[in-house]
Amino acid sequence: MDLTQGNIRKQLISMAVPAGIGMLFYTLYNVVDTFYAGLISTEALAGLAISFPVYFILLAFAVGFGQGATALVSNLLGAKKEEDAIYIYIQSLTISLLLSFVIGYITYKVSEPVFIFFGASDLFLENGLHYMQTLAYGAPFFIFANVINSFLYAQGDTKKNRNALIIGFFINLIFNPILSLGIGPFPALGTMGIAIATILCQIFNVVYLGYFVLKSPLSQKFKFSYCKLQTKMVFDIFKQAFPASMNMLLIGIGFFIIQKYVTGYGANASAGYGIALRIEQIILLPAIGLNTAMLSMTGQNYGAKNFERIYEAFVTSLKLALFLMVFGSAILFLAGEQMAFLFTRDTEVIQIAGSYLFMAAFLTFVYQVIHQSGSVLSGMKKPTINAFYTLLRLAIIPPFTFYFFSQTLGLGLNGIWWAILCSNIIAAFLIFFHMRYLIKKEGSAVSANSAT
Template identity: 25%
Template sequence: MVLGMIMMMSFGLVDTFFVSLLGTDPLAAISFTFPVTFTVISLNIGLGIGTSAIIGKLQGAGEKSESQHHATGAMILSVILVGVLAVAGYLAMDPIFRLLNATENLMPYIREYMSVWYVSSVFLSLPMVGNSVLRACGDTSMPSIIMATVGAINAALDPLFIFGFGPFPAMGIQGAAVATLIAWMVGASWIIYLLAVKRQLMLPRLLTIKEMKTSSMHILRIGLPAAGANMLTPIAGGVMTAVVASYGAEAVAAWGVGNRMESIASIVILSLSMSLPPLISQNVGANNYQRVEEAYKISVKFVLFWQLCVFILLWLLSDWIASAFANESEVETLIALFLVIVPLGYGMQGVVILTNSALNAMHRPMSALVLSVVRLFVFLVPCAYVGSLLFGLRGLFWGTVVANLMMAAISFICFKRALLAYRETQEGS
């Protein structure tokens, strides 16, 4: 899972690195795209959660035919929903990014990048949901291999299309999106062949309307709340980007690099959040509530310790990382400032992420959704905004740490209450 996450996160980080070589404006432009691109990715994550839950249950019950139908439905559903979201995003591109406070000089870069990225997002949906099918069927290695290969293709093509080489034209920031499009097209073709032909985990045909309706209802019942919870993050990220934008393009560029580093620094948390739910679900089904609580607490302790080590490492390497991603001294200074403050809250943020995963595993997706709303819009955005008013950009960074600390405590309490309520409900029935 860690390897798969590294490959997934590498797309944005590699794109950010090569685009940073073009200058501050292109780097600021691609930083503005993060909330929008992550919104689409969040939809795929939610659909993957719903798909995994349904396919895993059917596989465990030995209902192979139903599993094939639902896997096929999940793949078709992902293309339809992501396609609709991509078209809407393309048509509303200018108002969306102006709402994020993108300046006119950055809009040409944003249009170049996003016009291609929206097309690639449809192909992105297939490997993401398809990998969920594989994991639900017990295979965690092949998804990582697919992501590693696709990530390597993206990394290899980035400099060719961005800067040009031989027959490849120099396309600037748009070249990064073209490289991503080609990489995801390879991934989409691979996963369809693997699922439909080689392993026969999905049907090699389209579903009927009736079949599609049945599979979609099952997947969306779990997937929509999960997708909603994930999509709140980029919405809050958009608000945060708008606040940061008031400090100039240099601040936005630094914020974008910092967010990419956060993705890499949180890989272990995210991997654990995907491996913890099956353990919790199985033990809840076996009425082994003591083991559920034990697994959750062990995971929380590990994440707090691990992320403290990550914070120390980022703090020590902050100047080196900043110089690697910045061409201007002001951007370099702001990146370093981000890395010595914000990562301090990653461990507490990990507690929130693990709690949400545990609640989804206990079939309480709405509880997880409420926690996400509270974390982002009751704590994170207000604390960061107030901090920025009082102490500028440094105060905004410290505001995120304070918000994660308070939310971690609330999440821990919510899990214990949810587990107790679940036990009482099951014992009462």
């Protein structure tokens, strides 16, 4: 799809809807994980919740390399350099495959010390380790699937990944209870079984998405010589992918910080926070597809040096996202605890989840400004700036706001929630104005060069 011309609104929607539906099913299979963990025990539920930050180490590199490849390939496609786009895509695949084994090993090794640092012990610790260390073995599939899909995203094709995620949801729905609870000849593996079901989904994604990449007309330009790593291209890939990975990793570090404070209030607080995050993800889903659409839209138009179209697309996308969040926020505001009741019958856990979701009703609007601005910066090959603002809102500001709301104002656990909102509001203002400044600056430079 040529995103450098045509109706912006229609193109955004045509990309965002499939991407949003795909993310819905991705989140739903995470919800399935949470549901069956709740059937196992509260410790299993808390084990999954405490695994979330470590899981982000793995996810950071998977998404980072995927976003990096999408930005690079879409830029070259926008500049009408198709052969170069294939070349750098193959280089990205080669690098990601080699690094995935190292990343899996690191994820495996850091799990136990991190969980102990959070205060996990006994069954709480055991369940978290069984889940996370098993997932570490699937690292190559997580990372490779994301980079394979980047080729399709760069062309504005979000439908194939949507289909993969829908089918993956049903694979998980079938194998999750079989492996975690034990059905027929299969033993009950607990949280380890939940992780194995997730790995099976990722294996399917690699095969399914890889098939459509091979069928793409652009793949006909492939040469085996492209697999041999070239120093300049490796540098270009890392220049884009490493900051994008760090951006995701910083999100994980942010969750480390939040989880550390939350776990200080007990296992129920950790379980409630974990449930609330799953619900929040579902509410944010309708707008998440727009983030993906803006990355592809910005990438192609940045390659074509069409800065006016980039900002017009941003404004259009943000309006659509904010409109969608009106409904999501209303649901969180009015029915947060009722939604938490679907995952557990523990009254205290439900109340904790509900208190977070009440705050999240306001946070959803703030997230849209942050995420849309971040997609534009990534598409403009400026992931380092995006990573800086992620660091600011999740690691630098929170310790101060946490102390102020939780300790100084004496709000306790609820203070943590309102500190999260405050930190994100500050970051939203800063990243938006920085993004707008860069678009105007580079757009003016292009106009000046054209005039001369």
